[in-house]
Amino acid sequence: MSLVLYYAPRTRAFRARWMLEELAVPYELRTVNMAQGEQRTAEYRRIHPLGAVPALVEDGTTIIESAAICLELADRFADKNLAPALSSPLRAAYYQWTVFAVATLDPIVAPTFHRSFRLPAERRHETATDDEHERFARTVAALRIPLRTGPFLLGEAFSTADVLVGSVLAWSRVTGLLRSAAELEPYLRRLEDRPAFQRALSD
Numbered sequence: 001m002s003l004v005l006y007y008a009p010r011t012r013a014f015r016a017r018w019m020l021e022e023l024a025v026p027y028e029l030r031t032v033n034m035a036q037g038e039q040r041t042a043e044y045r046r047i048h049p050l051g052a053v054p055a056l057v058e059d060g061t062t063i064i065e066s067a068a069i070c071l072e073l074a075d076r077f078a079d080k081n082l083a084p085a086l087s088s089p090l091r092a093a094y095y096q097w098t099v100f101a102v103a104t105l106d107p108i109v110a111p112t113f114h115r116s117f118r119l120p121a122e123r124r125h126e127t128a129t130d131d132e133h134e135r136f137a138r139t140v141a142a143l144r145i146p147l148r149t150g151p152f153l154l155g156e157a158f159s160t161a162d163v164l165v166g167s168v169l170a171w172s173r174v175t176g177l178l179r180s181a182a183e184l185e186p187y188l189r190r191l192e193d194r195p196a197f198q199r200a201l202s203d
Helices: 013-023 066-076 091-116 121-126 130-147 160-175 177-192 195-200
Strands: 003-007 028-031 055-058 061-064
Touching (some): 013 066, 013 195, 061 066, 066 091, 091 130, 091 177, 130 160, 130 177, 177 195
Parallel strands (some): 003 028
Antiparallel strands (some): 003 055, 055 061
């Protein structure tokens, strides 16, 4: 199988790269230089029509959207156990938390993260407003329920749901939002301590 990931640092493409590292499968990484506008070239738009990242080319078929890429990879490499079986009672929670990450949590965190690029590194934790802190704390309260009973969202088993939720929580720490839900710090540290997470940050 041929896997090519089009990627840029500090973007949602990190999720796909982390996922590939967790799977420990061979892939080619092609970095898109967003600062130089490579994402707007006609050549790249043939790969990703919106001129964004990530894009995964899997045996000649292109997949866009970070969550779709992660879900596809989990099912394609089912033997790696990053998704519960279709017959598993955990499948409903798996769908729930993967959609929660991109549809509910990401829209709160992403604006604060993107605003942080305009500030010096030492001030990036100041980008969230009081209203955003309140919305974030109210939203992530839902995560307390599964994390009371296990180290990961599906209990003892790390899954793609943790990749998606964890990637958004990592952004929330950069902007200071995570201070409003400090009880999630141990969960995020467990994810960041994973070798695959560290490899995905290697550049």
